[in-house]
Amino acid sequence: MHILKVIKSGLFTTVQDLGRSGYLKYGVPFSGAMDQFSLAVANCLVGNDPNAACLETTLIGPELEVLRNTQITITGGDCAPKISGASVSMWQTLSAQENDLISFGRMQSGCRAYLSIRGGIDVPLILDSRSTYVRGGFGGANGRQLKTGDMIEGFDVTSSINKYSMPEELIPQFKNQIRVHVILGPQADMFTEEGVATFLSSHYSVTSESDRMGYRLEGPLITHKEKADIVSDALLPGAIQVPKSGKPIIVMRDAQTTGGYPKIAVAITSDISMLGQAKPNDTLEFCEITLEKAHEKIEEYNRVMNNLSHTLIRG
């Protein structure tokens, strides 16, 4: 069932859900929403499963024609959305009528926004997920970003749901300075003490060489003890590799699954959604955290997610 038609594609708009897991050993990365929290909330607000497929926009959003009455929600970075020219709120259930035009303004904060439709976007499940993996050419809309003229299909739902909104205090604030909690290692011992101290005490800016695969950072150089290469081993999103140049690279959701640079630290799971909203010129600072604290934060995050349906405000 056609729900939306792409009038303008925007800078880089893809279909994403929470991603695919269990395929790293085959060289298949997670993919999925860079900001998992915002995607899950967008789904809850239209009564979908948190893992339903949505659109992920990047900096410049698309223009979409509504082909059939539906309900939508827009979450993520503040993208000043409009429906047929009238500004609409984010983080709440909205009605979209046939012939409406959904458009996005200049990104006020963050980097990525999520648009959910009631029922979820209907694209084939590839390796258990509807997420687009552009480099591999599969998932989402034929393995690529959306282009003008694409039709977006939705699952058939007959009923509409009551309107809900996210309580103000639970809406994440995306700032230009992001504090990222990390667990040092697994190869922090390949760096000098000074190198590790530099990493933990400096500001690093996100360069324009940043995408769903990872972010190249600019800032004070991190020195290796001797060699700057390792025999390739596994990578996970959040891993911070430092090649010979001394400039760190943060691995994100579409990254290759193995890499040959030593990893000085790994960002904690509950900070990766925030990191997924970083854009060029934002600055990052890294602070060390214990494994125990990181696990508490995961628990807290899961608690928020599990209670979401009770915390949303009616109307």
Place this chain on the structure above:
Amino acid sequence: MQREKTAHTRYLPFGDSGLLIEFGDMIDLKTNSTVITLNDAILETNIQGIEELVPTYRSLLVRYNPQEISYEELLYHVKGIEKTPRPPTTREGRQTVIPVIYGGEYGPDLEHVAKIHGLTEEQVMRLHSERQYRVYMIGFIAGFPYLGEVADEIATPRLETPRLKVPAGSVGIAEKQTGIYPCEAPGGWQIIGRTRARLFDPTQKPPTLLEAGDVIRFKPITEKEYTALTTE
């Protein structure tokens, strides 16, 4: 021997959801065997809370759900498994044969590889296809197998300037490694041939033809045979 292995084994946290077990920092059969043996032993044990395992040349990443198992518990289980002596896993029974057409437009670097080693193209082809290779790991791009090791006589450094596009199915050499590009991708390996074997298909489970620990052999084929495979 056992003590030496333990001395080199390192258990390291990889963020808040990973345990990395390192067995040194080298590419060799013995190290990789240790990785694959531990990989298979953990899979057999079926520990609650383990999400997936990623075997590589010389380390094994265990991704876990900290809501289901603590790092300490996981460490305890995995160390127990690692210390239990067991015969190395062999997958000799699963040998895959990869038909390859060598040289010409399919292997633009075969001539160069032959030349720098003072060999004929024939000889390179024979040296490359006469031995069995082990899949050390899958990485770089979905389904790309890192295979080792080629004979010293044909080990060749990567191209100085990587190609922007290497066609799908290309078989290459990089130092002592050989590998196969599952899809078109940029790359710097010396391309000596091409196969029609489908190494990656995301619509299948598992999505790859090969897995870490498998053994393969290349079988030289003629252009006629290659074309026949193409039109199949």
